[in-house]
Amino acid sequence: MPAYPFSAIVGQEELKRALLIVSVDPRIGGVIVLGDRGTGKSTAVRALAQLLPPIEVVEGCPFNCAPDGTSCPVACARREGEVRRAKVPVPFVDLPLGATEDRVVGSLDLERALATGEKRFEPGLLARAHRGFLYVDEVNLLEDHLVDLLLDVAVSGESIVEREGLSLRHPARFQLIGSGNPEEGDLRPQLLDRFALSVEVETPADIAERVEIVRRRDAFDRDPEGFAAAWRAEDRCLAERIAGAQARLDCVRVPEQVLSACAQLCRALGTDGLRGELTLMRAARALAALDAREEAGMADLEAVAPMALRHRLRKDPLDETGSTARIARALAGLRAA
Numbered sequence: 001m002p003a004y005p006f007s008a009i010v011g012q013e014e015l016k017r018a019l020l021i022v023s024v025d026p027r028i029g030g031v032i033v034l035g036d037r038g039t040g041k042s043t044a045v046r047a048l049a050q051l052l053p054p055i056e057v058v059e060g061c062p063f064n065c066a067p068d069g070t071s072c073p074v075a076c077a078r079r080e081g082e083v084r085r086a087k088v089p090v091p092f093v094d095l096p097l098g099a100t101e102d103r104v105v106g107s108l109d110l111e112r113a114l115a116t117g118e119k120r121f122e123p124g125l126l127a128r129a130h131r132g133f134l135y136v137d138e139v140n141l142l143e144d145h146l147v148d149l150l151l152d153v154a155v156s157g158e159s160i161v162e163r164e165g166l167s168l169r170h171p172a173r174f175q176l177i178g179s180g181n182p183e184e185g186d187l188r189p190q191l192l193d194r195f196a197l198s199v200e201v202e203t204p205a206d207i208a209e210r211v212e213i214v215r216r217r218d219a220f221d222r223d224p225e226g227f228a229a230a231w232r233a234e235d236r237c238l239a240e241r242i243a244g245a246q247a248r249l250d251c252v253r254v255p256e257q258v259l260s261a262c263a264q265l266c267r268a269l270g271t272d273g274l275r276g277e278l279t280l281m282r283a284a285r286a287l288a289a290l291d292a293r294e295e296a297g298m299a300d301l302e303a304v305a306p307m308a309l310r311h312r313l314r315k316d317p318l319d320e321t322g323s324t325a326r327i328a329r330a331l332a333g334l335r336a337a
Helices: 013-024 041-049 101-105 110-116 125-129 144-156 207-222 224-230 232-251 256-269 275-290 298-309 323-336
Strands: 030-035 055-058 085-088 092-094 106-108 121-123 133-137 158-163 166-171 175-180 195-201
Touching (some): 013 275, 013 298, 101 106, 101 125, 125 133, 256 275, 256 298, 256 323
Parallel strands (some): 030 175, 133 175
Antiparallel strands (some): 055 085, 106 121, 158 166
């Protein structure tokens, strides 16, 4: 059954923009999507995967190693003339809430060990997600030991496995995408900080928009193949836009004025560290690349500021307004200066 087409998603413009931004520049980091149940969070995330251009890997490598890589734990990345290349879809891996640690990090292949006596590593979800996306629905309900594991891997970009006499280190660099309902529990601050962008989604209030969402979903449920075919041209155009943005990304300039505005905005909001400035700069550059522009401007900065900073603000007991409103005030002050 095909995934719901990304282009057919009604509304949720900030969510779609955030997903496109991290698709253009994986260095930005992941996305956390928080909001009401039944607002299309999972649908949008799963639809994203089919838009991305395929990646080149060593044929048969369980770790999605690039042909020119040197760190493959099974030594599959050899000299240019000896490696067999293949193109595969960008990995998109679901991490279930009830997953065991062995399933996440990998374990000994017991069937092979019993049959041949050979100790062989069976890769886990982290290995499968390398160079792709790891998606956690209801991420705020994830078990603490799995949160700790994700934090370790997010910092190092590697997964270290010590299992049943096996000792192995393999690359595990992926975009972490999480979704959840804040009413069901808070996300640990350490994990929240690892998401570059934060998106808030709400149930649509406009009647016409709600009707169109129901109409399209019903059409998809009745004829998934036909519905996907009807939106294939729009999705193909969007895929080409992403590929073009990826190709031109390094040529997009971020002028001094925008860099200075990033720093002033983060200082005015009192964000900790410099992750806020880095995320603002990279997200603004990716947005400019998506629009086929050679330079990021203040409009790009203002467009990405709420999603880049709302989860980085300290709670102010004297200010009852939400994070988005505080960012809007800070942007207004920046424009007036």
